[in-house]
Amino acid sequence: MERVVLAFENENTSRKVRALLEGAGLARGLICRTAAEVRLLLGQQQIPTVVCGYKLPDATAEELFFDLPAGRTMVLVAPENLLSLCGRSDGLVTLSTPLSRSVLLEGVERALGLAQSVRLSVRPAGEEELIRRAKEWLMEQRGMDEGQAHRLLQQRSMICGRKLAETARLLLEREAGLALYG
Secondary structure: OEEEEEEOOOHHHHHHHHHHHHHOOOEEEEEEOOHHHHHHHHHHOOOOEEEEEOEEOOEEHHHHHHHOOOOOEEEEEEEHHHHOOOOOOOOEEEEEEOOOHHHHHHHHHHHHHHHHHHHHHOOOHHHHHHHHHHHHHHHHHHOOOHHHHHHHHHHHHHHHOOOHHHHHHHHHHHOOOOOOOO
């Protein structure tokens, strides 16, 4: 079961949301009372999502959202008039109160899915560069378009059981004769 941070001005609300998420088997909730506690916890642990109200004792949810580490998402639960003050951003799921159990569960599930897709899609810059160079070499040497070059790298990766970046590095070293380190 995934973990989420719960941060509401009223600790009773946090407890109710935690009971609902855990009862549904969706996520285990860790309760924080302030934005500072949320920042500290997210800095220490790989927790993908924060579920919170609009205002915390030391910050608004909007301020907290922009302090979240990369790849983290937020479910903001607030009245419609407060949600309209927030801009639309990737990684921000807004839910208007009052809300039903199913709407809350769907919103948290959507935010967890967004966080998962971001984690899977983020590659270190060095790996992206290796893949780009390997595709360029394949396009030049074998007359492929970018899609064909990418598919060839993927196929080789799957056959050999290697990460795409490792396959790209080996291709550049062995076939292109480039000496790469790292």
